[in-house]
Amino acid sequence: MRIPTFDDVLAAHARIAPHIHRTPVLTSAYLDAATGAGLHFKCENLQKAGAFKARGASNAVFGLDDAAAARGVATHSSGNHGLSLSYAAGRRGIPCTVVMPRTAPQAKKDAVAGYGGRVVECEPSTSSREAVFARVVAETGAEFVHPYNDPRVIAGQATCARELLEQVPGLDAVIAPIGGGGMISGTCLTLSALAPAIRVYAAEPEQADDAARSFRAGRIIADDAPETVADGLKVPLRDLTWHFVRTGVTDILTVPEAAIVEAMKTVWKRMKIVIEPSSAVPLAAILANPGVFRGLRVGVIVTGGNVDLDRLPWIQG
Amino acid sequence: MRIPTFDDVLAAHARIAPHIHRTPVLTSAYLDAATGAGLHFKCENLQKAGAFKARGASNAVFGLDDAAAARGVATHSSGNHGLSLSYAAGRRGIPCTVVMPRTAPQAKKDAVAGYGGRVVECEPSTSSREAVFARVVAETGAEFVHPYNDPRVIAGQATCARELLEQVPGLDAVIAPIGGGGMISGTCLTLSALAPAIRVYAAEPEQADDAARSFRAGRIIADDAPETVADGLKVPLRDLTWHFVRTGVTDILTVPEAAIVEAMKTVWKRMKIVIEPSSAVPLAAILANPGVFRGLRVGVIVTGGNVDLDRLPWIQG
Numbered sequence: 127m128r129i130p131t132f133d134d135v136l137a138a139h140a141r142i143a144p145h146i147h148r149t150p151v152l153t154s155a156y157l158d159a160a161t162g163a164g165l166h167f168k169c170e171n172l173q174k175a176g177a178f179k180a181r182g183a184s185n186a187v188f189g190l191d192d193a194a195a196a197r198g199v200a201t202h203s204s205g206n207h208g209l210s211l212s213y214a215a216g217r218r219g220i221p222c223t224v225v226m227p228r229t230a231p232q233a234k235k236d237a238v239a240g241y242g243g244r245v246v247e248c249e250p251s252t253s254s255r256e257a258v259f260a261r262v263v264a265e266t267g268a269e270f271v272h273p274y275n276d277p278r279v280i281a282g283q284a285t286c287a288r289e290l291l292e293q294v295p296g297l298d299a300v301i302a303p304i305g306g307g308g309m310i311s312g313t314c315l316t317l318s319a320l321a322p323a324i325r326v327y328a329a330e331p332e333q334a335d336d337a338a339r340s341f342r343a344g345r346i347i348a349d350d351a352p353e354t355v356a357d358g359l360k361v362p363l364r365d366l367t368w369h370f371v372r373t374g375v376t377d378i379l380t381v382p383e384a385a386i387v388e389a390m391k392t393v394w395k396r397m398k399i400v401i402e403p404s405s406a407v408p409l410a411a412i413l414a415n416p417g418v419f420r421g422l423r424v425g426v427i428v429t430g431g432n433v434d435l436d437r438l439p440w441i442q443g
Numbered sequence: 444m445r446i447p448t449f450d451d452v453l454a455a456h457a458r459i460a461p462h463i464h465r466t467p468v469l470t471s472a473y474l475d476a477a478t479g480a481g482l483h484f485k486c487e488n489l490q491k492a493g494a495f496k497a498r499g500a501s502n503a504v505f506g507l508d509d510a511a512a513a514r515g516v517a518t519h520s521s522g523n524h525g526l527s528l529s530y531a532a533g534r535r536g537i538p539c540t541v542v543m544p545r546t547a548p549q550a551k552k553d554a555v556a557g558y559g560g561r562v563v564e565c566e567p568s569t570s571s572r573e574a575v576f577a578r579v580v581a582e583t584g585a586e587f588v589h590p591y592n593d594p595r596v597i598a599g600q601a602t603c604a605r606e607l608l609e610q611v612p613g614l615d616a617v618i619a620p621i622g623g624g625g626m627i628s629g630t631c632l633t634l635s636a637l638a639p640a641i642r643v644y645a646a647e648p649e650q651a652d653d654a655a656r657s658f659r660a661g662r663i664i665a666d667d668a669p670e671t672v673a674d675g676l677k678v679p680l681r682d683l684t685w686h687f688v689r690t691g692v693t694d695i696l697t698v699p700e701a702a703i704v705e706a707m708k709t710v711w712k713r714m715k716i717v718i719e720p721s722s723a724v725p726l727a728a729i730l731a732n733p734g735v736f737r738g739l740r741v742g743v744i745v746t747g748g749n750v751d752l753d754r755l756p757w758i759q760g
Contacts, residue, residue, distance in 0.1 A: 150467050152489065171715045172469065391752060398488045398748030400715040431715030435708060441758060 127365050132319035134281035135288060135312075142184040142282060145217050149173050149286075151293045151425075156396045161412050162420035166294045170286060171401050171431025175213040175241065177206035178286050178309055178429050179273070185282030186271040187214035195220045200268035202248075202259050204230045205358055206430050207273035212243030223268055225259045233434060274308030275364035283312030288320070290425045297324050299419065301408040302427035304328035304337045304378060305359035307367030309429060314374025325376040327418075329411035331356045331386060337363055338378040341371060355383055355439050358404035358430065379411040379418075386410050387439045393428075400431045403439060444682050449636035451598035452605060452629075459501040459599060462534050466490050466603075468610045468742075473713045478729050479737035483611045487603060488718050488748025492530040492558065494523035495603050495626055495746050496590070502599030503588040504531035512537045517585035519565075519576050521547045522675055523747050524590035529560030540585055542576045550751060591625030592681035600629030605637070607742045614641050616736065618725040619744035621645035621654045621695060622676035624684030626746060631691025642693040644735075646728035648673045648703060654680055655695040658688060672700055672756050675721035675747065696728040696735075703727050704756045710745075717748045720756060 152167045170178035187199055198221030201211050208224040215222030222243040226235060227250035235245045248258035263270060272279065286309070287300065300317065302309045310328045317324050330337050334352035340363055348362035363371060371378075381389075390406035393399060405428045412419045412426070469484045487495035504516055515538030518528050525541040532539030539560040543552060544567035552562045565575035580587060589596065603626070604617065617634065619626045627645045634641050647654050651669035657680055665679035680688060688695075698706075707723035710716060722745045729736045729743070 155491075174472075176715060394717050394752055398493060398717040400711050400717060435711055435755075436758065438752075438755075438758075441753065441755075 127369070128277050129366065129369060130277035130281040130284070130315060132315065134277065135284040135316055135319070138185040138281040139285040139288060141188050142181060142285065145174065145184045145188065145214065146180055147173055148289055151290065152397060152399070154397050157409070162416060163412065164423040165412070165426050166290070166297070166424065167397070167426045167428050168286060168290045169399060169428050171399060171405060171428050175206070175210045176430055176432040177210060178283055178427070179206040179210035180213055181285050182279030182282030182308060183207060183210035183271065184214040184217070186276065186278040187211070187218050187220070189278055190269060194269055197267035197269065198222060199271050200225070200259070200262050200266065201271050201273065202226070202255055203273045204234050206432055208238050208243065209241060209432070211271055212238050212241035216242035221266065221268070223262050223266065225255060225262060227255070231434070273361070274306035274311070275366045277366065279308055280311045280315065280366065280370070283309050284316045286427060287313040287316035290427070291316070291320055294423070294425060296423055297321070297425050298422040299325040299327060300425040300427065301327040301329055301411065303356070303359055303404050303407040303429055304330050304371070305404065306361040307337065307363045307371050309427060310375060311367045311370035313427070314370040318374055326374055327411070328371070328375050328378040329408040330378055330380050331359055331407060332380045332382050334360050335380045337371065338380050340368065341375065341378045356386055356404040356407055358402065359407065379415055381407060381410040381414055385414060389413060391440050399428070400433060401428050402430045402433045405429045405431070444686070445594050446683065446686060447594035447598040447601070447632060449632065451594065452601040452633055455502040455598040456602040456605060458505050459498060459602065462491065462501045462505065462531065463497055464490055465606055468607065469714060469716070471714050474726070479733060480729065481740040482729070482743050483614070483741065484714070484743045484745050485603060485607045486716060486745050488716060488722060488745050492523070492527045493747055493749040494527060495600060495744070496523040496527035497530055498602050499596030499599030499625060500524065500527035500588065501531040501534070503593065503595040504528070504535050504537070506595055507586060511586055514584035514586065515539060516588050517542070517576070517579050517583065518588050518590065519543070519572055520590045521551055523749055525555050525560065526558060526749070528588055529555050529558035533559035538583065538585065540579050540583065542572060542579060544572070548751070590678070591623035591628070592683045594683065596625055597628045597632065597683065597687070600626050601633045603744065604630040604633035607744070608633070608637055611740070611742060613740055614638070614742050615739040616642040616644060617742040617744065618644040618646055618728065620673070620676055620721050620724040620746055621647050621688070622721070623678040624654065624680050624688050626744060627692060628684045628687035630744070631687040635691055643691055644728070645688070645692050645695040646725040647695055647697050648676055648724060649697045649699050651677050652697045654688065655697050657685065658692065658695045673703055673721040673724055675719065676724065696732055698724060698727040698731055702731060706730060708757050716745070717750060718745050719747045719750050722746045722748070
C-alpha cells in the first residue's frame with residue numbers, strides 16, 4: 127500500500143488541469159437561512175463527465191508512460207468512474223475497456239461508449255466480473271485503474287479540495303459523501319497538508335452505513351449488497367481509503383432515504399442544478415444535524431450530476 | 444415612451460449589484476461538438492429568484508425615492524416577474540402586491556408569498572385582472588412595475604449582456620428567447636453601445652411566434668392566447684420593446700414544441716443545470732439552424748430555472 131502525499135496532489139493538479147474544469151462554487155441564501163450555516167457548494171456535477179471522478183481518472187491516465195498508455199486502461203465500474211476513465215482515455219487517445227454486467231442499464235453502456243470506451247459485458251456476479259476482467263487484462267495488457275483504492279486516483283480527487291480552499295477562504299468544515307472513500311480520502315489528504323484545523327465530515331445513507339460502522343468499530347466492515355437511492359455510495363472502504371478515514375475524518379453522519387430525496391429535490395428547486403442522489407447526502411446530513419453546523423462556514427462537495435432524467439426519485443413512474 | 448439609454452444601464456448596474464448575482468458563464472464540449480459553434484451560456488437560471496427578471500425588478504424597486512417606496516410596488520405577472528418583484532421589494536423592506544388569477548397554481552402563489560409578496564386574486568380574465576389591479580393601486584398608491592414595457596426594467600435586464608461581454612471576449616452573436624421582449628431589448632441596448640458588430644438573435648416558439656411575425660410585418664402583431672410549453676414567452680411585444688426589436692435584432696428564429704423539450708432535456712442531461720422551457724428555445728434554434736451559427740462564438744442567455752419539478756415535459760404524468 128503506497129499512501130499518496132501532498133506532493134502527489136500538486137503533481138496531479140498540474141497534470142490534469144488541461145483536462146478538467148475548475149468547477150464553480152455556488153451559494154444559496156435560502157439554504158443558508160434554512161441551516162444557519164454558510165454553505166459553499168463545490169459543484170463537481172459540472173465537472174467533465176459529470177462527476178469529480180474525472181479528476182482521479184485523468185491523473186491515472188495522464189500519468190502513464192507511453193508504453194503503458196499504448197496498452198490502454200481498464201476498470202469494472204459501471205458508474206461515474208467508468209465514464210470518467212473513458213473520458214480521460216479518450217482525451218489521451220488510448221483504449222479504455224469497462225467491464226459491466228449485461229444487466230446494467232443500456233443508458234450507462236451508451237454513456238461509456240459515447241466517451242469512446244469499450245464495454246465488455248459479464249454476468250451479474252462477482253465471479254463472472256473477476257473472470258471477464260482478468261481475461262481483458264490478459265488480452266490487452268491494460269492498466270487497471272481502481273475506482274478509489276489507488277494512490278493516483280486519490281491524489282486526483284484531492285485536487286478538488288485544493289481548489290475549494292483557494293475559492294473559499296476561512297472554511298470551518300468540509301463535508302462530502304462517502305462510499306468507497308475516494309473523495310473523502312483526497313479531501314483529508316489536502317486539508318491535512320494545507321489547513322489541518324478544518325473539520326472533515328463524511329455523510330452516508332443509513333441504508334449503506336458500512337463506513338460509519340467501520341469508523342466506530344475501528345476496522346473495515348463491508349456490507350454485502352446495500353440498497354440505497356444514492357447508488358454511488360454502495361461500495362465498501364478499502365485499505366487505502368480506510369487509512370485516510372481512520373486518521374482524517376472528524377465524524378460520519380448518516381441519513382435516511384427520504385431525507386436524501388428531499389435534499390436532492392431542494393437543491394434542484396432552489397439552486398437550479400442537477401445533482402445525483404449521492405450528492406444530496408451531505409446537505410441532508412447538515413439539515414439533520416443543525417447543531418453541528420450552525421454558525422460555521424462549510425464547504426459542501428457536490429460529487430456528481432449523472433441522473434436518469436426519465437426516472438426521478440420523487441416522481442412515481 | 445421614454446427610451447432608456449446606456450447611461451441608464453450603468454446606473455442600473457451600480458444600483459442593483461448588491462442585490463443580484465453576477466451569474467457564471469458555462470460551456471459544454473458536447474454542445475460545441477453538436478453545433479460546430481462555441482456556445483457560452485450566461486446562466487440567469489442561477490440568478491436571485493431563479494431568473495434574469497430579478498435585474499429589472501431590482502432596478503425599479505431600488506430606484507424609487509423613499510416616499511414612493513413606502514407605498515410599495517405592484518404588478519400582475521404570475522410568472523418570474525412577480526417572483527422577482529417580490530424578491531426585490533423584500534430586499535428593500537417595502538410592500539409588494541401581485542395580482543394573480545385564482546386559478547394560478549398554488550405553487551406560484553406560495554413562491555410569491557415565500558419572498559414576502561402579497562397575492563391578491565382575480566378572476567382569470569383580462570377585465571377582472573385590470574379591475575382588481577386598479578383597485579390595488581388606488582388603495583395602496585403602489586408603483587406599477589410592468590414586466591417588460593418599462594425603461595427601468597429594460598435598463599436592469601441590460602446589465603446581463605454587460606456582464607456577458609466582460610466574461611466572454613470576442614463574441615460574434617448573442618441569442619436570447621423573446622416573449623414580451625424585455626431581455627432582448629436590454630441586450631440590444633447594451634450591445635448597440637458597447638459592441639454594435641455583435642449580431643442579436645431572438646428565439647421564439649413556433650406556437651407563439653407573434654414577435655417573428657411582427658418583425659417581418661414591421662408592426663406589432665399580438666396573438667390572443669398562444670399555447671406553448673415555454674410559458675414565459677406567451678406575452679406580446681409592446682411599444683418600448685418593439686422599438687429595440689425593430690432597430691436592434693438581426694433575426695428571429697422559431698422552433699417547434701418538441702425541439703424545445705428536447706433541447707431542455709439535453710441541457711439538464713449534459714450541462715447539469717435546471718432550466719425552464721423558455722430558456723431552451725435559443726439552443727433549439729441553434730440546433731435547428733446550424734448554418735447560421737457554425738464557427739461563431741455565441742452568447743446564449745439562459746433566462747431562468749423556475750420549473751415544476753413534479754411535472755416535467757418529457758415525463759408523462
